[in-house]
Amino acid sequence: MKKDTKKNTSVRYIIFKEDSVWHGVALEFNLVKDASNPVEAMFTLFNAIEGYASPTKSLQPDLISLNQKTEEEYENMWNILQSEKGLKQHEIYAFGYKDSFYPLSA
Numbered sequence: 001m002k003k004d005t006k007k008n009t010s011v012r013y014i015i016f017k018e019d020s021v022w023h024g025v026a027l028e029f030n031l032v033k034d035a036s037n038p039v040e041a042m043f044t045l046f047n048a049i050e051g052y053a054s055p056t057k058s059l060q061p062d063l064i065s066l067n068q069k070t071e072e073e074y075e076n077m078w079n080i081l082q083s084e085k086g087l088k089q090h091e092i093y094a095f096g097y098k099d100s101f102y103p104l105s106a
Contacts, residue, residue, distance in 0.1 A: 010099040011049060014077060015042050017091035026052075026098070027070045027078060038093035049098055 012027040015038050024033040024045030031048050035041035070078075081095050 010097040012078060012096070013042075013045060013049075013098050014074065014081065014095040015045070015093040016077070016095075017093070022093070025074050027074050030069075030071060042094060046098060 011029060014023075014025045014027070016023055016025075017038070022035045022038045022041040024035070024041035025031070026045060026049050029049065029052050031045065031052060033041060033044040033048055035044055077090070078095070081092065
């Protein structure tokens, strides 16, 4: 797991298809959004990330940790994607880090 997301301003995400549903997952926040296509899944997930982090904008970085324990299923999926082995049971649209989801105040 990455260090405290509040301080790093990035969160890992995966957009993938399982059966006929596209899922967007923000690993550190345990946010999962479902959609009918990958673009909608990513858009919905990124908006949810913004909404999740938004209330903490005015708080000092050391006063709050946004991170949660990552679901094992998604952590395993992330590790496989990082190892370039691929995931045969899922169609992957995108994965990576969503950076700068809110401005840090001085």
